[in-house]
Amino acid sequence: MLSKAMEKKLVERKFEYMKAEEKILSSVHPDNIKVRLIARNIIYTLPSDLYESKQLSWEIVVVNKPVLNALCLPGGKIIVFCGLLD
Secondary structure, three states: OOOHHHHHHHHHHHHHHHHHHOOEOOOOOHHHHHHHHHHHHHHOOOOHHHHOOOOOOOEEEEEOOOOOOEEEEOOOEEEEEHHHHO
16 A cells, blocks of 8 residues: 555656646646636535645646546546547
């Protein structure tokens, strides 16, 4: 079993790798804005101690690939593929 610290480090490493390897939409792209607004609305429905937690570093990226998938990794990392937006 992984410790919380090790899990966080592995998730952050995987997330950074994915951002470097995939074509990520810019923060001002309309699809990225739409996804971030939807995610924010979902996050704000969580109990306040969870969405305000210092342990969660919410980060949302949209990958420019026609894949029908989305991921939510531990620590508040959210990845949405453009295929879900069409």
